[in-house]
Amino acid sequence: MSATTWHRLGTMDELLARVPFAIKIERHRIAVFFHDGRFTAISDICNHKGGPLSEGRVRGEFVMCPWHGWEYSVLTGKGPAGYDEEQVPVFALEERADGVYVQLPPVMPRKLVKHKPSHLLDEHAKPAGAPPRVLLLSTTAMDEGNPRFSTSDALLEHALARAKELKVDTQLIKLRQLNFKHCEGNYSKASHACTWPCAITERDPEDELTPVYEGLVHWADVVLISTPIRWGNASSLYYKMVERLNCVQNQVTIHNKVLIMNKVAAFIITGGQDNIQAVAGGMFTFWSELGFVFPPFPFIAHSRGWDAEDMQNNVRQVKASDALREASRELVERAVDFWKILDRDKAMMGMMEKPMERAGRKANPLVMPEEVEV
């Protein structure tokens, strides 16, 4: 047991002018609050992912972590009723004639509860010799009760039919059938506030993006993503998903942990008018930053050009087009063939893991915040 020491924080007036605030003494980061007429001190480091509690919102006795909303009593360091097995360290304070003093080490230690909610991601390990796995992701939006013909979905269906003929395992996910939340932008609070699994997935068993995370990270070898063009961009559902995938890319940023490796992505892009190159370019940038690689000629696309407003003809054209049907089938073949090359040479790819780790991303190393002390 280490000897206790007392450290002066300042006069009462000085502290009153600053609370809540954080101070680092030796290896302890301490959050100081003023509650019910007296100063209190708990660890500044949240049990969840290390968020700064001194920057949280205080309601009554509890402070809410600014990163993902976990709460702690500023008196006892414990969570609210039902979560009170969690506890951050509590420090003793003394108000003396010459100021307020804090005692080290804490009088109550940190208590971390291991959380493993059942809805978190499954690994989907692949048995040796199992066939390639192809995930097809449809991102077009429509009313399922009143469906319309979708050109991007139609080409994806052609690819799916060909994938089945190739005797690969397939999974088709239509984003419009999943009830999932928008990204809450934790990354813009702090790089480490965007976590894997996503904080929404961790917190909310009702959020339905889990199959997409599992599919991309744990299940698929090949991913085909289809999108319509809406006003020159990919679909709004596509971007809703992409924002939630920041947590996959962010693992490279904050932990040098590459979740996507030796996986192939390819795209189907259709629009009544144009901007195909720009949409494809944006998609390549994002999926390459996740860690995906691309086969030769990694996308197929269709549009009728800027002055084609007769969309009924566009639908007819796509329905009748043998060329687009063939192109969709060839796209999935190319993607699977390319993955087979990667898989065959994965020992060599393994040797390349190190140079791939920081990817095309920002070469500057991040200063790591302090870890949660246990």
Ligand code: FES
């Ligand atoms: S709630 Fe504090 S770091 Fe997540």
